Amino acid sequence: MSRLLPGIAGPEDLRGLGAAQLTELAAEVRAFLVENVTRTGGHLGPNLGVVELTIALHRVFRSPHDVLLWDTGHQAYVHKLLTGRQADFTVLRQPEGLSGYPSRAESPHDHVENSHASTALAYADGLAKAFEVSGRPDRSVVAVIGDGALTGGLAWEALNNLGGAPGRPVVVVLNDNGRSYDPTVGGLAAHLAVLRGREPGSAEPSLFTQLGLAYVGPVDGHDIAAVEQALEQARAWGAPVVVHCVTRKGNGYAPAEEHEDDRMHSVGARRAAPSRTPPTGASPVGSPPTWTDVLGQELAALGERRPDVVAVTAAMLRPVGLHPFAVRFPERTYDVGIAEQQAVTSAAGLAMGGLHPVVCVYATFLNRAVDQVFMDVALHGLPVTFVLDRAGVTGDDGPSHNGMWDLALLGAVPGMRVAAPRDAAELAALLTEAADDASGPTVLRFPKATVGELLPALDRIGPGDVLRRDPDRDVLLLSVGPLAGPALAAAAELGADGIGVTVVDPRWVLPVAGDLVWLAAGYDLVVTVEDGELAGGVGDAVARALRVARVRTPVASLGLPPRFLAQGRRVDLLAAAGLDADGIAGAVRAELAAARGRVGGLRVVAGQPNARSSVR
Numbered sequence: 001m002s003r004l005l006p007g008i009a010g011p012e013d014l015r016g017l018g019a020a021q022l023t024e025l026a027a028e029v030r031a032f033l034v035e036n037v038t039r040t041g042g043h044l045g046p047n048l049g050v051v052e053l054t055i056a057l058h059r060v061f062r063s064p065h066d067v068l069l070w071d072t073g074h075q076a077y078v079h080k081l082l083t084g085r086q087a088d089f090t091v092l093r094q095p096e097g098l099s100g101y102p103s104r105a106e107s108p109h110d111h112v113e114n115s116h117a118s119t120a121l122a123y124a125d126g127l128a129k130a131f132e133v134s135g136r137p138d139r140s141v142v143a144v145i146g147d148g149a150l151t152g153g154l155a156w157e158a159l160n161n162l163g164g165a166p167g168r169p170v171v172v173v174l175n176d177n178g179r180s181y182d183p184t185v186g187g188l189a190a191h192l193a194v195l196r197g198r199e200p201g202s203a204e205p206s207l208f209t210q211l212g213l214a215y216v217g218p219v220d221g222h223d224i225a226a227v228e229q230a231l232e233q234a235r236a237w238g239a240p241v242v243v244h245c246v247t248r249k250g251n252g253y254a255p256a257e258e259h260e261d262d263r264m265h266s267v268g269a270r271r272a273a274p275s276r277t278p279p280t281g282a283s284p285v286g287s288p289p290t291w292t293d294v295l296g297q298e299l300a301a302l303g304e305r306r307p308d309v310v311a312v313t314a315a316m317l318r319p320v321g322l323h324p325f326a327v328r329f330p331e332r333t334y335d336v337g338i339a340e341q342q343a344v345t346s347a348a349g350l351a352m353g354g355l356h357p358v359v360c361v362y363a364t365f366l367n368r369a370v371d372q373v374f375m376d377v378a379l380h381g382l383p384v385t386f387v388l389d390r391a392g393v394t395g396d397d398g399p400s401h402n403g404m405w406d407l408a409l410l411g412a413v414p415g416m417r418v419a420a421p422r423d424a425a426e427l428a429a430l431l432t433e434a435a436d437d438a439s440g441p442t443v444l445r446f447p448k449a450t451v452g453e454l455l456p457a458l459d460r461i462g463p464g465d466v467l468r469r470d471p472d473r474d475v476l477l478l479s480v481g482p483l484a485g486p487a488l489a490a491a492a493e494l495g496a497d498g499i500g501v502t503v504v505d506p507r508w509v510l511p512v513a514g515d516l517v518w519l520a521a522g523y524d525l526v527v528t529v530e531d532g533e534l535a536g537g538v539g540d541a542v543a544r545a546l547r548v549a550r551v552r553t554p555v556a557s558l559g560l561p562p563r564f565l566a567q568g569r570r571v572d573l574l575a576a577a578g579l580d581a582d583g584i585a586g587a588v589r590a591e592l593a594a595a596r597g598r599v600g601g602l603r604v605v606a607g608q609p610n611a612r613s614s615v616r
Contacts, residue, residue: 053223069144118152120143167239177211343359411540
């Protein structure tokens with residue numbers, strides 16, 4: 001039973017505690033995290049590793065007057081606990097509940113919505129400059145960077161700027177746990193290992209001192225007194241300084257410490273009451289396969305057939321399904337660390353060398369490397385395949401993790417082809433087609449979800465599959481990826497009402513196939529259904545393709561609204577956007593009535609009424 005934690009309403013309540021009480025409080029915080037995070041789901045391992053570090057930070061600095069920034073933001077749970085949000089952990093990552101990342105709407109102690117890695121040092125640089133210009137030298141700026149985030153290029157751009165301004169005090173707290181999901185890779189990891197082996201106060205230079213920052217450490221990040229002493233020293237320095245804290249991911253909770261995959265980096269929600277057996281972080285035996293699971297199996301199988309296929313990941317080997325491939329082909333697997341720009345451009349180099357790289361990232365993280373996709377891959381017409389996990393609505397990780405912009409962004413890339421499988425069989429087929437395409441870059445996108453039932457095709461139109469055919473050509477419904485299921489359900493509902501709906505899965509959704517353009521000419525209305533932002537997405541591409549071909553069939557686009565979506569369950573967010581069967585059916589009814597009102601029920605192609613095309 002917690003004794004001290006319920007009395008911590010804010011950071012000021014920490015400052016009167018003695019050493020023994022602080023040790024007890026740390027144990028209570030860990031017990032609280034294990035109990036609550038395993039119930040709701042969330043990032044457990046990273047937060048177990050920063051308990052003492054966070055307590056020390058809030059005892060030395062005066063948040064929110066002093067700015068504490070967290071990179072990556074998923075290690076801020078303890079910060080939330082100590083800043084008055086204990087009661088909200090019952091609804092962690094739930095709809096309208098506590099965010100799994102810092103949230104400016106939740107608390108004045110949260111300064112940035114920091115959920116993508118390697119950003120905090122740049123924020124800190126800008127804030128320190130602002131305080132300098134506005135005459136606020138009394139406000140300290142502290143950036144905690146850990147869980148592998150220092151491998152990101154933006155972090156080094158910020159360090160370069162910080163080191164070049166010796167009079168601008170910023171405290172960089174390096175939470176060195178040696179990992180992101182997997183162990184940190186590259187030369188930085190080797191350098192940090194050297195630093196960890198030195199005696200505190202060593203005069204030997206470090207990479208940080210060579211860049212112009214002072215260096216304090218290494219410090220045992222689980223010793224509150226030692227961390228406090230180092231932070232006090234850094235605050236008094238009056239210059240940019242790195243405080244190197246060595247921590248253990250999952251510290252203090254044996255199942256996490258012994259979890260070989262990722263130290264229980266992220267755990268799912270517990271579906272039943274707690275048992276005496278501690279959670280392991282593994283998926284329950286017999287769980288339906290996810291899209292990620294299927295990708296992992298199929299990519300390993302592709303690697304068996306194709307010795308030129310290599311895989312690239314940005315510090316997310318297991319989360320994106322690459323582990324089976326890496327086990328089978330370790331010499332053909334490259335982890336570049338949290339560095340998506342490096343992943344993309346190094347893949348360009350691999351392709352230039354005659355290989356076919358498959359770059360596996362979360363859809364939201366590819367946003368960070370859009371320039372490299374354009375200028376380093378597409379400009380050279382290189383055959384690189386991007387596999388975008390967590391595309392569309394992700395859900396409980398909140399607005400920053402919804403992969404809802406990939407279709408709009410990638411549709412603007414010259415020569416890019418984008419595929420969206422509707423089921424496991426199509427994922428396998430499209431992955432093979434992508435690897436066989438030597439003409440330029442390709443993309444395969446799928447959501448964070450279990451894979452549904454197989455949806456067999458009745459026929460093929462160009463690269464697309466006809467999933468439902470109706471002799472009455474009222475509506476052509478084009479569904480993107482797994483939305484084929486609700487699209488078919490909506491079509492059946494509409495068919496019962498006398499509305500003829502043909503459902504086609506384009507498979508390769510961008511660019512729009514000419515066969516689908518001419519197919520559309522024979523219908524009163526075309527409706528596109530996609531789990532991406534409407535602006536610039538597949539619907540816009542279809543409408544543009546029809547306009548260029550002078551096909552006058554009206555197009556109605558269903559998709560995600562142009563705003564950041566709140567956290568919640570994927571199924572609920574899709575329904576709220578009208579992307580479930582009922583929403584699609586209702587929209588089709590309304591749009592069909594409007595279309596018939598505009599054109600008098602005639603199908604018009606290039607100025608010729610009643611032109612038709614057949615569904616083969």
